[in-house]
Amino acid sequence: MKADTDVIVIGGGFFGMYIAEFYAQQGKKVILFEKEQDFMQHASFANQARVHNGYHYPRSILTALRSRVSFPRFVDEFKDCIDNSFEKYYMIGRLLSNVTAKQFELFCQRIGVPCTLASRKITSLVNPNLIEATFSTVEYAFDAVKLKLAMLDRLEHAGVDYRLGVCVNKITQAGTNLTVETLSVANDSENESFSANQVLNCTYSMINDVLTKSQLEPVALKHEMTEMCLVEAPDELKDKGITVMCGPFFSIMPFPSERLHSFSHVRYTPHFQWIDSKDSPYINGHNYSSNIEKKSNWNRMLLDAKRYMPILDQCQYKKSIWEVKTVLPRSESNDARPILFKPNHGLLGLHSVMGGKIDNVYDITLELSKHEKYLTSI
Ligand SMILES: Cc1cc2nc3c(=O)[nH]c(=O)nc-3n(C[C@H](O)[C@H](O)[C@H](O)COP(=O)(O)OP(=O)(O)OC[C@H]3O[C@@H](n4cnc5c(N)ncnc54)[C@H](O)[C@@H]3O)c2cc1C
Numbered sequence: 001m002k003a004d005t006d007v008i009v010i011g012g013g014f015f016g017m018y019i020a021e022f023y024a025q026q027g028k029k030v031i032l033f034e035k036e037q038d039f040m041q042h043a044s045f046a047n048q049a050r051v052h053n054g055y056h057y058p059r060s061i062l063t064a065l066r067s068r069v070s071f072p073r074f075v076d077e078f079k080d081c082i083d084n085s086f087e088k089y090y091m092i093g094r095l096l097s098n099v100t101a102k103q104f105e106l107f108c109q110r111i112g113v114p115c116t117l118a119s120r121k122i123t124s125l126v127n128p129n130l131i132e133a134t135f136s137t138v139e140y141a142f143d144a145v146k147l148k149l150a151m152l153d154r155l156e157h158a159g160v161d162y163r164l165g166v167c168v169n170k171i172t173q174a175g176t177n178l179t180v181e182t183l184s185v186a187n188d189s190e191n192e193s194f195s196a197n198q199v200l201n202c203t204y205s206m207i208n209d210v211l212t213k214s215q216l217e218p219v220a221l222k223h224e225m226t227e228m229c230l231v232e233a234p235d236e237l238k239d240k241g242i243t244v245m246c247g248p249f250f251s252i253m254p255f256p257s258e259r260l261h262s263f264s265h266v267r268y269t270p271h272f273q274w275i276d277s278k279d280s281p282y283i284n285g286h287n288y289s290s291n292i293e294k295k296s297n298w299n300r301m302l303l304d305a306k307r308y309m310p311i312l313d314q315c316q317y318k319k320s321i322w323e324v325k326t327v328l329p330r331s332e333s334n335d336a337r338p339i340l341f342k343p344n345h346g347l348l349g350l351h352s353v354m355g356g357k358i359d360n361v362y363d364i365t366l367e368l369s370k371h372e373k374y375l376t377s378i
Contacts, residue, residue, distance in 0.1 A: 001195070003177045005029045005161075008196040010168045010180075010210060012036070014044040015353065016202035017151040018361045022368065023200075024158035031194060032160055035167035035185055040148040042286070043204050044358070046228060046323035048262050049141040049255050051075060051082065052357055055090050055115075058099045058107045058246055060336035068111050070359035074142075081146040083256040088139040088241045089118055091308070094132040098246040101133035114138050125236065130308045131244070139241065142358065143256035166192075171199055171214045173347045201352040205285040205324035207340075208276045216346030217278055221354075222332070223285050224270040226325045229263040229298050230255055234314035237261070242309070250305040252312070260318055265304065268297035275329060285324035296320050327356055341367045 009020040012034025020032040036042075050056070053071040054064040075082050092101045099107070108115035118134040126134060155162060163182075169191075170181040177195045184190035201210050208218035233240075233252065241253030241261075248267045255262040274283055298317050306312045328340060337356030341364065345352050351371070353364050 001175065001177065003195040003197050005031050005194065005196045007031075007198045007200065008033065008178075008180050008194060009200045009202055011202035011204065011206070012039040012162065012164070013042055013202065013204055014040055014147060014151065014358055015204070015355055015361055015364065016200070017155055019200055019202055019353070019365065019368070020160045020162070021151070021154050021158045022365050024160045030160045031196070032155070032162040033166045033168050033182060034162070034164050037165050039152060039164070040144060043323050043325070044148070045144045045257070046321040047144075047358075048228060048251065048253065048264055049144060049257070050253060051140045051142050052359060053137075053139045054111045054113050055108065055137055055139060056243070057335060057337070058104055059334040061111070063336045063338070064107070064111045066363065067357070067359065068113060070362050073362060074359045075140060078142065078147060078150060081143050081150055082140050083143060083254055084140045086141070086239045086241050086254050088137050088253070089122055089134055089243070090115070090137050091126060091134045091242060091244045092132045093244050093247055093249050094130050096247045097132070104135065104245065108135070122240070125311050126309050127307060141241070141254045141256050145257040168210060169213055171210065171347060171350055176348070178347060178349050196349075198349045198351065201350065202354075204354055205326040207352050207354060208282060209284055211346065211352070212282045214346070218276045218282065219340065219342060219345070219352060220329050221276045222273060222327050222329045223276070224273045224325045225289060225292070225322065226269050227271060227294070227297055227320045227322055228269065229296070229301060229320050230258055230260040230318045231263050232316040232318060233261040234311055236311060244308060249308070250301060252315070261315075263301060263315065265297070265301040267304070268301045270325070271297070289322060289324055294320070294322055326354065331356065339363045339367070343371050
């Protein structure tokens with residue numbers, strides 16, 4: 001039987017929007033479902049807004065090199081959404097760091113990114129007993145609200161049929177097609193069902209929600225309940241971003257969509273964590289996140305960070321944004337950010353995909369292209 005549509009994309013975060021457009025540009029009929037009333041309300045908004053250029057991954061050369069390659073492409077493709085107006089510094093912690101200054105410099109040379117010793121203007125702001133070296137680097141931030149509007153424009157241009165406030169509840173096989181059952185979030189008696197040749201599960205922290213509701217085996221994913229603090233930076237730091245590497249340190253950098261700085265700390269940003277597995281009851285991260293009491297770790301973050309840079313004491317805390325951060329459990333040892341690509345996971349034509357950082361979208365579309373080629377060759 002002919003399906004209602006070629007492709008259904010579940011999840012209107014940056015990945016779902018980009019992937020929906022990717023298929024529509026190939027002439028496919030695409031429907032995109034997002035359960036919230038607007039696009040990019042979860043991880044694609046509530047993150048650190050860093051456009052990675054490789055510096056962050058001295059322990060995973062592959063992730064560093066992939067970031068290095070994707071950086072100019074992302075910056076060029078989304079130039080109107082990029083803030084490149086600030087100076088970016090990477091500092092190396094003297095104690096507890098997994099890299100030394102020398103190792104970091106060599107690593108930057110190896111991946112081919114600019115890295116020079118910073119001027120006194122910035123080093124005079126740091127505690128030399130705790131910071132071994134400060135490097136001037138090139139890294140930018142993205143404006144998630146501008147990115148959303150740009151992607152919305154592109155979806156409309158590509159002719160994607162999108163539905164907001166619609167949650168996908170279940171996927172089942174119907175011959176060679178898939179049946180997708182949806183529920184209107186505003187009116188839960190409004191159920192609909194659609195058939196498609198292929199379904200892309202782009203729901204990030206909720207990938208296993210869709211899978212378990214469809215009685216399919218969950219993927220091993222690790223989730224962290226994270227708190228990103230947004231602050232007004234002191235005047236001396238307004239046009240700067242700082243990341244201390246590589247261990248239990250902190251980062252402060254522009255968060256363009258709110259005209260503030262994000263402040264995160266490796267030790268205090270994650271509040272707690274859990275792992276999805278087929279042997280434990282499933283936890284719905286979004287429901288959990290909206291129901292728990294949220295107690296900020298801002299004071300702890302600041303107390304630690306101002307030991308490294310006393311000027312941080314002048315930051316004015318504004319608010320925190322909370323989100324479930326999801327990574328593959330195997331990334332834990334080296335902080336790598338490989339993509340998740342599970343083609344035909346549980347059902348023929350159902351593909352679950354996830355990227356650990358925004359520019360991973362290029363790695364995913366590459367895999368989808370290869371998969372598409374493979375399908376047309378059989
Ligand atoms: C705290 C934090 C900091 C980060 N920092 C950075 C950074 O600095 N730089 C970087 O590149 N990356 C960063 N990341 C990673 C980056 O945010 C993610 O890789 C990216 O946003 C994932 O996009 P997505 O579209 O897959 O997920 P999301 O934006 O979460 O989108 C998934 C969408 O699916 C929808 N959905 C879920 N279930 C259903 C359903 N059943 N039916 C319909 N819709 C559904 C959700 O409502 C959501 O809108 C960070 C992430 C976090 C959490």
